[in-house]
Amino acid sequence: MSQGLNPIERRTAFSLAGVYGLRMFGLFLIMPVLATYGQELDGFSPLWVGIAIGAYGLTQGLLQIPAGMASDRYGRKLIITLGLLMFAVGSLVAAMADSIYMVAVGRALQGAGAVASAILxxxxxxxxxxxxxxxxxxxxxxxxxxxxxxxxxxxVLANWVGINGLFAITAVLALAALLVVHTLVPNAVQKAPTGDLVAVPARLWALLKDRDLQRLDVSIMVLHLLITAMFVALPLALVDAGLQADRHWTLYLPGMILAFVLMVPIILFGVKRGQTRNPFLFAIGLQFAAAMMMAFNLDSVWGLSIGLVLFFAGLNYLEAALPSLISRISPPGDKGSAMGIYSTAQFFGAFAGGVLGGILYQTVGAQGVFLLCAGAIALWFGFMWSMQEPRKMRSLTLSVDLARRDTDALASALSALPGVIEVILIPEQHAAYLKVEDPFDLDQARATLNP
Structure with a gap:
């Protein structure tokens, strides 16, 4: 059996990654500059900066699960196309805006193009x-x-083209992504089984009550609350400390590079010890140290810089670890539903962070925002303390024709294979969902399914 991607899979991976990346780049591009370069907009205030930064999270959170379900019914490329067109419309609305209120409307329309589930x-x-x-x-x-x-x-770009120009660039990026979808992304001739791809409404409540999944949903919600709250306050704090807005990239670039370097020992420690819990808690601790460093060094570019590096080091580790954990922990056949809840929590966190960050900056200043972040992190750390070391499991989805098969006998035969922890057979989806750990032989499972 081939151990590598075939040409279609390579094309799929990089073309869809390009679509996803172009869209996310457009969303992220505005975050570090709206608070500083948006001050000429009518109605400008820290509160509305926070709302505008986080507005995409509200609409994306509301529409993420419905868009995924719609893609299962009406076709992936149709929903992706409509989503990218909506993103482009939102970008143009913001590009033509002369008030912070219309920028917020544009950001909300950008988020309404919720295509993540359909792309995956x-x-x-x-x-x-x-x-x-x-x-x-x-x-x-x-x-x-x-x-x-x-x-x-x-x-850098905001210094050349301003806020409105940035949104015009994001509209062009959305159209470029649309071109990639219809010229480079292959057409699917079949659908993979639904349960591991998109949310199943009947399963959402049961998954919301799962304590292990709750920890991960809370984690991604708080993490993105922190990101949007930080970028309401941090650009303004840097200007107040003496670093002009057009020089912020000189801090962000080396800060991100150093943060990636600092992330490596955390990963290596976890791999060497076979641990996830302790590195996870350590990364949360880095976030707390970052927030406190920023809160009490508002007049120091160096103090804010150190806080930024610590924040990004923890952020980079957690952003990589969380999707892996939810994939491993999700019940077989329910990964689509679990990821739908997880993504919704992520985007609602982004919205809440923008709003709370804006309110606090407007009322008590940057220190209040950073102390809010520190308090949220402390509560998060306490909630995660009871986290158990997850078993080294993985989920598999295997296609099988279950018509005229004794599903009970087949499930028993699969369960008896070495390494199989849980089996769910869904005849309507022609799918076998397995939760497995080593030692597990995929060829043996395929032979059992298709003797």
């Missing part, structure tokens, strides 16, 4: 079961790259 589902349709994690990893890595490049490019 299309990626699954176009890849083999055993190669799917590699494709998802490529797409995920482009999100991190988009965030990093946007932090550096935002201040």
């Amino acid at each position: 589902a299309l990626a699954s349709d176009l890849t083999r079961d055993e190669q799917r994690p590699k494709v998802m990893a490529v797409i995920g890595s482009f999100i991190g790259v988009a965030f990093t490049v946007a932090l550096v490019a935002g201040p």
Whole structure:
């Protein structure tokens, strides 16, 4: 069996990663500069900066699950196309805005183009079961790259073209992503089984009550609350400390590079010890130290810089660890529903962070925002303390024709295989969902399914 991606899977991985990355780059591009370059907009205030930064999270959180379900019914590319067109419309609304209020409307329309679930589902349709994690990893890595490049490019581009020009650039990026969808992304000839791709409404409540999944949902919500709250206050704090807005990239670029370097020992420690819990808690601790450093060094560019590096080091580790954890912990056949809840929590966190950050900056200043972040992190750390070391499991989705098969006998046969922890067979989806750990032989499972 081939251990690498075939040509279609490589094309799928990089074309869809490009679509996802272009869209996220457009969303992130405005974050480090709206508070500083948006001051000429009518109605400008820290509160409305926070609302505008976080507005995409509200609409994206509301529409993430419905858009994924719609892609399952009406087609992946149709929903992706409509979502990118909506993103472009939102970008143009913001590009033509002369008030912060219309910028917020534009950001909300950008978020309404909620295509993440449809993109991931299309990626699954176009890849083999055993190669799917590699494709998802490529797409995920482009999100991190988009965030990093946007932090550096935002201040540079804003100095040249202003806030309205940045939004015009994001509209062009959305159209470029649309071109990629219809010229480079392969057409799917079949759908992968639904349960691991998009949310199933009947399963959402049961997953919301799962304590292990709750920890991860809370984690991603708080993490993105921190990001948007920080970028309401941090650009303004840096200006007050003496670093002009057009020079912020000189802090963000080396800060991100150093943060990636600091992240490596955390990863290596976890791999060497076979641990997830302790590195996870340590990364949260870095975030707390970062918030406190910023809160009590408002007049020092160096103090804010150290806080930024610590924040990004923890952020980079957690952003990489959380999707892996939710994939491992989700019940077999429910990963689509679990990821739907997780993504919704993420975007609602982004909205809440923008609003709370704006309110606090307007009422008590940057220190209040950073202390809010520190308090949220402390509560988060306490909530995560009871986290157990997750078993080294993974989920597999195997296609099988279950018509005229004794599903009870087949489930028993699969459960008896070495390494199989849980089996769910869904005849309507022609799918076998397995939760497995080593030692597990995929070929043996396939032979059992298709003797």
